[in-house]
Amino acid sequence: MRTAEPLHLRLLRLLRDHGTISRAELADRLEIPRPRLLGEIDRLVALGYVAEAGMAASRGGRRSTLVELNPRLRFAAVDLGASSVDVEVTNGRLEPVAAYTESADIRSGPKVILQRVNELLAKAKVDGAYEKLDAVGIGVPGPVSFRDGVPVSPPIMPGWDRFPVRELLTREHGCPAVVDNDVNIMAVGERHGGVAHSVDDFLFVKIGTGIGCGIYLSGEVYRGTDGCAGDIGHIQVDSHGPMCTCGNVGCLEALFSGAALAKDATLAARNGTSPALVDRLAANGTVTARDVAEAASEGDVTCIRLIRDGGRRIGGVLAGLVSFANPSMIVIGGGLAHLGHILLAEIRSVVYRRSLPLATGNLPVVLSELGPRAGVTGAAVLASDVAFEQAS
Amino acid sequence: MRTAEPLHLRLLRLLRDHGTISRAELADRLEIPRPRLLGEIDRLVALGYVAEAGMAASRGGRRSTLVELNPRLRFAAVDLGASSVDVEVTNGRLEPVAAYTESADIRSGPKVILQRVNELLAKAKVDGAYEKLDAVGIGVPGPVSFRDGVPVSPPIMPGWDRFPVRELLTREHGCPAVVDNDVNIMAVGERHGGVAHSVDDFLFVKIGTGIGCGIYLSGEVYRGTDGCAGDIGHIQVDSHGPMCTCGNVGCLEALFSGAALAKDATLAARNGTSPALVDRLAANGTVTARDVAEAASEGDVTCIRLIRDGGRRIGGVLAGLVSFANPSMIVIGGGLAHLGHILLAEIRSVVYRRSLPLATGNLPVVLSELGPRAGVTGAAVLASDVAFEQAS
Incomplete structure (x- = not known):
C-alpha cells in the first residue's frame, strides 16, 4: 500500500x-x-x-x-567502476565542492578500494571541503541488496559478495550511507539533472565495460525482487555466439561492450581490414573502443560496420524491452556512448522498426546529458535522500 | 508522489x-x-x-x-477473447451469481459484441441475478488506454480503435465501468484469488491465440506509458523465422501460439510424421492445439517435440524478462497452458539456465490456478475497485 x-x-x-x-x-x-x-x-x-x-x-x-x-550540509558521492573510482563532495544543493577521479581495479577487493575512497575523502576534508559529512552515497558495478546495503553475488567483483559496504562507511564517517548498483545511480543522476529530468518511466542503458539498465517506473527506481533488475547484459542474442564471462553463450555483452569491441577492433587491425586501426595498433600497441569511434568518424568502413553491428544487437534487446515495459524515454550512457550518432541511429532504427507502433509513437532514444558525471550525481541524490529521511 | x-x-x-x-x-x-x-x-x-x-x-x-x-451489491465482469465472450455477475464478495460463456468473433466489431454483452446482462437481470449493477469491468484482447477507457490501435480488433467502450457501458448500465487489457485482468484475477495471491512482483504470461504478459510491480498492475506494456508476443526470437500477422518476421507468437501450433500440427498430420495427429486429422478434418496436448500425453514424439520447441522459445524470451525485471514469480496461463508439464518443464529449464542466478534462486514458474476464470475474476476485482472509489 x-x-x-x-x-x-x-x-x-x-x-x-x-x-x-x-x-x-x-x-x-x-x-x-x-x-x-x-x-x-x-x-x-x-x-x-x-x-x-x-x-x-x-x-x-x-x-x-x-x-x-544549511550551507554546511555535505554529502559524499562515490561511483565505483570496474577500473575507476570517482569521488565528489557536494553541498546540500548537490553542487560539487571537491572532486577526485582515479584508476582502480575493483577486483582489488572491498578493503583496498574502500580504504582508497576513505583516503580521498580524508584529503577532501584536509582541503577544507567539509567538516563533517551528512551522508554518503555509493554505486558499485554489480547487483546490490538495496535494503541490506551490500553487494550480492557480483560477477566482476571478487571478494565483495555480502561485504558490509554501508556499515563500514556509516562507521567510518558517522553518518548514514546508501549503496546501490552503478547503473541505478546513473539513472537517478540523469533524472535529477539530465535529459530525463522529471520523466517518470524511462530506461537508462549503460554501455561500457559491461551492459546494464537502470529502470525508472512511476517515478521510482525499480530494483526488482532481489535488487538485480536491469541486468540486460546477459540476455542471449545469438545462440551460436561467443562464450560470455558468465558461462553462457551469445550474451549481449559478449557481442557488444567495451571489451567485445576492443577484441573485434584488434582483430580488424591484425587482419588489415581496417587501415585506420592498423595505424593505431602500430602506434600504440593496442586498440580500444575509443580508437574505433575516432576511426569511424574519419569514415573507416570497418569501424562504422562494427558500431552498426553493435547498435543492431543493442537495438534488438531494447525493442523487446520497449514492448515489455512501454517506457516514455530511453537514455544511452556509459563509456561507449561516445560512439555517438552512428550507434544511436542504428539503435533507433531497430527499436522503431521492431517494437509495437503504439509504444514507439512518442519514444525518444537519446544520449545521456551528464556523461561520466551521471553516476556521482545520482549517488549524491541518494545520499541527500537518506540524510533527509533522518530529519523525521 | x-x-x-x-x-x-x-x-x-x-x-x-x-x-x-x-x-x-x-x-x-x-x-x-x-x-x-x-x-x-x-x-x-x-x-x-x-x-x-x-x-x-x-x-x-x-x-x-x-x-x-451490502448483499445487494452486484458487479458485472466481462472477458472478451478473440473468439469468446465470458460474462459473470458477482455479489460484493466477487462470488458469481450468474455466468455465461459463448463463442463470438471479436472482429464483428464493438457494436455487435457489446450489444451481445448487454443482452447477456439483460438475461441475467431477468433471471434474477441483480436489480441494478454497481460497476462493470471488462477486458479486451488488445492495448487499452486505461485512463480513457478505450482500446488503442488493437491489432486483432478491427473497428475498436478508440471506440468509447467505457462510456457506452456506463450509459447503458448507469454505473461506473472500467476497461483493461485481457492479460492485465487475468493477472489481477490470479493475484486476487489464484496462485499469485498476495505476490507483489510477478509476470502473468498468457499463451493463447496470441501471447501477452500482465505485469505486477510493487503490488500494482504496471501498464506502461501508453497502456501497452506486456506486449511480448511480438518480440523477435528468430530473424529468419516466419512472417507474423504484425508485418515483422520471427515474432514469438508467429513461432508459438495457438494459431502457430495448429499450423505446425496440421503440417505434421499431412506429412505423416505424427501418427496420432494423422488419425485426428482423418477423424475431424482439422487438428488443434488441444489435439497436440492429447497426442503428447499419449507419448507421440512429434507432438512432444512441438511443445518443447515452443517452450524453449517462450523460455528464451522470459529469461530475458527475468534478467530485466527480476520478478518473484512467473504464472503461465491462457488456452495453451493445458499443454501442461511438458511445456512448463521446458520453460523452466531455459529460464533457470539463461537468467542471472541471483534472479532465479527463488523464482517459481507455475501454472495459473484459475485457468479460464482468471479473466472474469480480475474484471470483477477492477469493477469492485471502481465502485468502491465512488464511495468517497
Missing part, C-alpha cells in the same frame, strides 16, 4: 532542487497551512538542516523571510 | 476479501481509532455499500456488531 511522502522530505527536497525560497512561497508550493509549515521549518532549523537566508522582496503584505538548506 | 489509500477503500476491500467481520476487529485490522471507523461505517451504510449483519461473539466486554458488504 502506498504511503504519502512526509512533509520534511518534501520540504528538504524542494530546498535542494530549487535553492533559497521564501516561507510564503514554500507554503504555496507545498500546499500546506502556514502555521504547520512554520513549525516544521523551526524544527528543521534546530536540527541543522535548514538555515535563515534574509528577507524576501515584499509581496504586498508583511515581508516573508527566506530559507535555504 | 505516493498518496495513502483512503479509509473507505481499505475498509470496503477488507469486507470484500474477508467477508463478515465485527466493528471491533475492523478497528484492529485497519489500525484506526474506533470513533473514526464507526463514523465511516455509518456513512457507508447510508450510501448502501455496507450492511449490519447481527452481533459478534463477545470478546469480554460489550458485544460488537458485525458488518458486511
Whole structure:
C-alpha cells in the first residue's frame, strides 16, 4: 500500500532542487497551512538542516523571510567502476565542492578500494571541503541488496559478495550511507539533472565495460525482487555466439561492450581490414573502443560496420524491452556512448522498426546529458535522500 | 508522489476479501481509532455499500456488531477473447451469481459484441441475478488506454480503435465501468484469488491465440506509458523465422501460439510424421492445439517435440524478462497452458539456465490456478475497485 511522502522530505527536497525560497512561497508550493509549515521549518532549523537566508522582496503584505538548506550540509558521492573510482563532495544543493577521479581495479577487493575512497575523502576534508559529512552515497558495478546495503553475488567483483559496504562507511564517517548498483545511480543522476529530468518511466542503458539498465517506473527506481533488475547484459542474442564471462553463450555483452569491441577492433587491425586501426595498433600497441569511434568518424568502413553491428544487437534487446515495459524515454550512457550518432541511429532504427507502433509513437532514444558525471550525481541524490529521511 | 489509500477503500476491500467481520476487529485490522471507523461505517451504510449483519461473539466486554458488504451489491465482469465472450455477475464478495460463456468473433466489431454483452446482462437481470449493477469491468484482447477507457490501435480488433467502450457501458448500465487489457485482468484475477495471491512482483504470461504478459510491480498492475506494456508476443526470437500477422518476421507468437501450433500440427498430420495427429486429422478434418496436448500425453514424439520447441522459445524470451525485471514469480496461463508439464518443464529449464542466478534462486514458474476464470475474476476485482472509489 502506498504511503504519502512526509512533509520534511518534501520540504528538504524542494530546498535542494530549487535553492533559497521564501516561507510564503514554500507554503504555496507545498500546499500546506502556514502555521504547520512554520513549525516544521523551526524544527528543521534546530536540527541543522535548514538555515535563515534574509528577507524576501515584499509581496504586498508583511515581508516573508527566506530559507535555504544549511550551507554546511555535505554529502559524499562515490561511483565505483570496474577500473575507476570517482569521488565528489557536494553541498546540500548537490553542487560539487571537491572532486577526485582515479584508476582502480575493483577486483582489488572491498578493503583496498574502500580504504582508497576513505583516503580521498580524508584529503577532501584536509582541503577544507567539509567538516563533517551528512551522508554518503555509493554505486558499485554489480547487483546490490538495496535494503541490506551490500553487494550480492557480483560477477566482476571478487571478494565483495555480502561485504558490509554501508556499515563500514556509516562507521567510518558517522553518518548514514546508501549503496546501490552503478547503473541505478546513473539513472537517478540523469533524472535529477539530465535529459530525463522529471520523466517518470524511462530506461537508462549503460554501455561500457559491461551492459546494464537502470529502470525508472512511476517515478521510482525499480530494483526488482532481489535488487538485480536491469541486468540486460546477459540476455542471449545469438545462440551460436561467443562464450560470455558468465558461462553462457551469445550474451549481449559478449557481442557488444567495451571489451567485445576492443577484441573485434584488434582483430580488424591484425587482419588489415581496417587501415585506420592498423595505424593505431602500430602506434600504440593496442586498440580500444575509443580508437574505433575516432576511426569511424574519419569514415573507416570497418569501424562504422562494427558500431552498426553493435547498435543492431543493442537495438534488438531494447525493442523487446520497449514492448515489455512501454517506457516514455530511453537514455544511452556509459563509456561507449561516445560512439555517438552512428550507434544511436542504428539503435533507433531497430527499436522503431521492431517494437509495437503504439509504444514507439512518442519514444525518444537519446544520449545521456551528464556523461561520466551521471553516476556521482545520482549517488549524491541518494545520499541527500537518506540524510533527509533522518530529519523525521 | 505516493498518496495513502483512503479509509473507505481499505475498509470496503477488507469486507470484500474477508467477508463478515465485527466493528471491533475492523478497528484492529485497519489500525484506526474506533470513533473514526464507526463514523465511516455509518456513512457507508447510508450510501448502501455496507450492511449490519447481527452481533459478534463477545470478546469480554460489550458485544460488537458485525458488518458486511451490502448483499445487494452486484458487479458485472466481462472477458472478451478473440473468439469468446465470458460474462459473470458477482455479489460484493466477487462470488458469481450468474455466468455465461459463448463463442463470438471479436472482429464483428464493438457494436455487435457489446450489444451481445448487454443482452447477456439483460438475461441475467431477468433471471434474477441483480436489480441494478454497481460497476462493470471488462477486458479486451488488445492495448487499452486505461485512463480513457478505450482500446488503442488493437491489432486483432478491427473497428475498436478508440471506440468509447467505457462510456457506452456506463450509459447503458448507469454505473461506473472500467476497461483493461485481457492479460492485465487475468493477472489481477490470479493475484486476487489464484496462485499469485498476495505476490507483489510477478509476470502473468498468457499463451493463447496470441501471447501477452500482465505485469505486477510493487503490488500494482504496471501498464506502461501508453497502456501497452506486456506486449511480448511480438518480440523477435528468430530473424529468419516466419512472417507474423504484425508485418515483422520471427515474432514469438508467429513461432508459438495457438494459431502457430495448429499450423505446425496440421503440417505434421499431412506429412505423416505424427501418427496420432494423422488419425485426428482423418477423424475431424482439422487438428488443434488441444489435439497436440492429447497426442503428447499419449507419448507421440512429434507432438512432444512441438511443445518443447515452443517452450524453449517462450523460455528464451522470459529469461530475458527475468534478467530485466527480476520478478518473484512467473504464472503461465491462457488456452495453451493445458499443454501442461511438458511445456512448463521446458520453460523452466531455459529460464533457470539463461537468467542471472541471483534472479532465479527463488523464482517459481507455475501454472495459473484459475485457468479460464482468471479473466472474469480480475474484471470483477477492477469493477469492485471502481465502485468502491465512488464511495468517497
